[in-house]
Amino acid sequence: MFTAQQVVVTQPTAGDFKCFTAVCTHQGCIVGSVADGLITCPCHGSQYRIADGSVARGPAPAALASKPITVSGGEISLA
């Protein structure tokens, strides 16, 4: 979780990083935690899959938008 940038970075498989907006598509809360392959919003319990940001559990109406990132030398940057 990168709160200042409002993004969440996941690693679905080793070395494969994904970045999504941390703003929940339901009512705009910042999603709170990443565990067991899911990103969870603390406000109403929506869950998104870490691999593609798609909705695993509502009430979120849409997937988290992905953000482009670059990974080099062990550092992740927003592209």
Ligand code: FES
């Ligand atoms: S704002 Fe995230 S579940 Fe409602």
